[in-house]
Amino acid sequence: MKMIKTSMLTSVIFSFLWVSGGTALAEEPNLEAESAILVDAETGKIIYDDEIDVILPPASMTKIMTEYLVNEAVKSGKIAWDDEVKISDTVRELSLETNLSNVPLRQDETYTVKELYEAMAIYSANGATIALAEHVAGSEGEFVKLMNEKAKEIGMENYKFVNSTGLNNKSMDGQHPKGTKADEENMMSARATATLAYHLLKEYPETLETTSIRAKTFKEGTEDYIDMQNWNWMLPGSVFAYEGVDGLKTGYTDMAGNAFTGTAERDGMRFISVVMRTDSREARFKETAKLLDYGFDTFTYEKVIEKGESVKGKKALPVSKGKEDAVTVAAGHTLSVLVEKDQKEKMTPVVTLNKKYFNEDGELIAPLKKGQAVGLITIENDKDDEYLQEEMRENVKVPLVIQEDVEKAGWFSLSLRSIGGFFGEMWSGAASFVKELF
Structure with missing residues (x-):
């Protein structure tokens, strides 16, 4: 009787996984080796x-x-x-x-x-x-x-x-x-x-x-x-x-x-x-x-991000003292990872920025060169994986690279920005004062 109940329970669980679209984890082999x-x-x-x-x-x-x-x-x-x-x-x-x-x-x-x-x-x-x-x-x-x-x-x-x-x-x-x-x-x-x-x-x-x-x-x-x-x-x-x-x-x-x-x-x-x-x-x-x-x-191997593709939420980064105030960034190489079949949706790319290229305000500092790596793209759930050696974890990371040159702005442009910023702050302060009066 116990065997019948166990069999029925197994069938119910399998049916649930099938109907709900879930994927059962593959069973590891039972080896006869030390x-x-x-x-x-x-x-x-x-x-x-x-x-x-x-x-x-x-x-x-x-x-x-x-x-x-x-x-x-x-x-x-x-x-x-x-x-x-x-x-x-x-x-x-x-x-x-x-x-x-x-x-x-x-x-x-x-x-x-x-x-x-x-x-x-x-x-x-x-x-x-x-x-x-x-x-x-x-x-x-x-x-x-x-x-x-x-x-x-x-x-x-x-x-x-x-x-x-x-x-x-x-x-x-x-x-x-x-x-x-x-x-x-x-x-x-x-x-x-x-x-x-x-x-x-x-x-x-x-x-x-x-x-x-x-x-x-x-x-x-x-x-x-x-x-x-x-x-x-x-x-x-x-x-x-x-x-x-x-x-x-x-x-x-x-x-x-x-x-x-x-x-x-x-x-x-x-x-x-x-x-x-x-x-x-x-x-x-x-x-x-x-x-x-x-x-x-x-x-199977699945592509997580293609070369030249941007990570959601990190398509552009702010730039300080450049002719442009932002620059687009994307994957320097295609990132493919080994995953269980049908599990690609769980492979979410995440960005880690290299702090040495950023100022205290989180801005890149011009000049910048196309192809310059300013961070890494890796996988969100990679922390749970084990490698032969810890440094091999770097094999599932690709560089986050700048997509175009950004020249440093001249002193005149920087001066105008500084003046504009000064008057902009004055205007904001005045507007706030007037608003408070009413």
């Missing part, structure tokens, strides 16, 4: 979170940082994609460990940065990863220092890097990086991992050209060739193929369990997902699919 997060890749806005600050071993998701630093070194000119990389004894020995993900590396063969990078990003090759770390920093120990410095620089929290690969240090047979301990392991939270992925994709979006490769032959035409299959089984043509997936990195160790940092784009909307400690290799992709389904099914 930690998970879903983020808007454009702004860093968090739209799903579950234990996102718990610090866990990321396993080979560590390689996202190595990818970042290799791209950075190439961009700065420190290394080049066609550089030939020297293979050290440590790298040679590790690359032959068949119980680890690897491509065999020899010391009498040549390998370019690009070849090793592809082996790392596609096949999670550990020896290739350390070879890149040594090429960038001289040793893996020095590279680890760069990893931790970069994490701090981009504002990551809850992390610790002790090697470039994500392997357990103890599994490296005493060859772990100098300055680290044999029993140490890389650690990151889901938020930290998503933050790292966010910065990688923002600064080096071309990395997706490599992470989206489903299969490639390493050193094709040589006796050491190996067919690399991408461990990301959500890429097109893979067993768990998901529309729009083009990255990013899987991870597994006994201690870390199965983890996956994914990213997918559809119709100009991209999400970054992280799941940590799922039950199996397959589960990490199934749980990721739940997250991405939630994102794409529930959210």
Whole structure:
């Protein structure tokens, strides 16, 4: 009987929402993972979170940082994609460990940065990863220092890097990086991992050209060739193929369990997902699919204000000492925000003026230049949203800009205004006096 009553009540509530035109909130997915997060890749806005600050071993998701630093070194000119990389004894020995993900590396063969990078990003090759770390920093120990410095620089929290690969240090047979301990392991939270992925994709979006490769032959035409299959089984043509997936990195160790940092784009909307400690290799992709389904099914990008459009009530601002006594202002860029579908009407633009451009009377001070930013336009209810980092809130703000030049008025015009103001005040005072007489 209780079940019938509950069912009837649910039906009544649903009918009420339908008749009244209300929109029921989408139900968040129920995930089987120790930690998970879903983020808007454009702004860093968090739209799903579950234990996102718990610090866990990321396993080979560590390689996202190595990818970042290799791209950075190439961009700065420190290394080049066609550089030939020297293979050290440590790298040679590790690359032959068949119980680890690897491509065999020899010391009498040549390998370019690009070849090793592809082996790392596609096949999670550990020896290739350390070879890149040594090429960038001289040793893996020095590279680890760069990893931790970069994490701090981009504002990551809850992390610790002790090697470039994500392997357990103890599994490296005493060859772990100098300055680290044999029993140490890389650690990151889901938020930290998503933050790292966010910065990688923002600064080096071309990395997706490599992470989206489903299969490639390493050193094709040589006796050491190996067919690399991408461990990301959500890429097109893979067993768990998901529309729009083009990255990013899987991870597994006994201690870390199965983890996956994914990213997918559809119709100009991209999400970054992280799941940590799922039950199996397959589960990490199934749980990721739940997250991405939630994102794409529930959210959309909506334009709040177009470039050149004015905010209601703030179309013009007063000007002091200018040839014009007011100037029109409008959005310097189009502001689009991620919202739940059919919720655009709740996105109200609001203006915040920059006080340094205004006098005590709230007037802009001439001269003024077209395009000069004098404030910001943001969203009224954005305060309740959460972002990977607080400064990412700036991603949902656009400048409020002046629409035309305003020259400073000459001394003669200013004098006439002053005189006019003086006599205007006299006239107002006289009129008030006469009115009081009657």
